[in-house]
Amino acid sequence: MISQFFVLSQRGDNIIFRDYRGEVQKGSAEIFFRKVKFWKGDEGEEAPPVFNLDGVNYVHVKVSGLLFVATMRANVSPSLVLELLQRIERVIKDYLGILNEDSLRKNFVLVYELLEEVIDFCYPQTTSTEVLKSYIFNEPLVVDAGRLPTLGPAAVFMQGSKRMPGTAVTKSVVANEPGGRKREEIFVDVIEKISVTFSSSGYILTSKIDGTIQMKSYLTGNPEIHLALNEDLRIGGSRNSVYDYSDSTGAGAVVLDDCNFHESVHLSGFDMDRTLTLVPSDGEFSVMNYRTTQEFKPPFRINALIEEAGALKADVILKVCAEFLPTITANTITIQMPLPKCTTRVSFELQPGAVGNKTDFREANKKL
The missing domain is CATH 3.30.450.60 (Beta-Lactamase)
Structure with missing residues (x-):
């Protein structure tokens, strides 16, 4: 192939x-x-x-x-x-x-x-x-987790000095702890990618969430795991589903447009109590992938004010407001704004005290 x-x-x-x-x-x-x-x-x-x-x-x-x-x-x-x-x-x-x-x-x-x-x-x-595992005989040489590169998309938000998710999931599934002990742990991460399009006046035009439930197991004996989700979870987009979006009237219900599950997940109790039953295999895998376009509050709000400053010049004031607690810091956030194709030069002025912020004008695709 x-x-x-x-x-x-x-x-x-x-x-x-x-x-x-x-x-x-x-x-x-x-x-x-x-x-x-x-x-x-x-x-x-x-x-x-x-x-x-x-x-x-x-x-x-x-x-x-x-x-x-x-x-x-x-x-x-x-x-x-x-x-x-x-x-x-x-x-x-x-x-x-x-x-x-x-x-x-x-x-x-x-x-x-x-x-x-x-x-x-x-x-x-x-x-x-x-x-x-039955065919591989070489043992891995473990690298110090402290030498990890920059945070990935699953660790965009930091609270205090704690990394999310924890660095414990960077351990090998085949290597034992010092002393020959076997780790009896399991890690579950919910990773969501939010896509939001704002108008120039700050209104939300489109919004969606693509999410996945990641699991990494270090358990011996392959025990059966029960993973309970929100009881108010509703699955839409299916005419044959009793939890159709149009029939959902529960206040505060989480409505998913569609979802799919790992092959090891048993859905016998999912329709009754929103519980996933599975026997986790070794290694990291996606238990569930889902997508929703239900109305939600985005973590950021963006407003743009555009004023004509001449025949061939315009001033753009871009304001970004974080909608989460001040104790939480968001890293590696990038905001892009398309500019007219006739744009030739852009100058920037950052707010005083904006430490760590960078600006750039990419002339190839006319983006700020």
């Missing part, structure tokens, strides 16, 4: 490389990195996850500053290859605990052993961490 698989660092260094079919020219990793580094497009400066160059299809995902790439000449489903790359990344993270350049370099023998079992002559075999 795929011809090559390789992992590149932010500098373009080839950390992991496997050539399965020998049908793609040598130096494809360098060609790919140069193309992605200096990508030129109308919509933005970043290369798309799938593109074709000189008859070779390149599919890649970016994780923790690393590029996981697959190449092929055959016409393979891009969604299938993207899913495979994400599962390979997840398996490697389960074994190493921390996924970064340092951990890959220290455990490259283990990573190659994993690839031998995951992909056999270009065809995927299994991406289950639990199944792979």
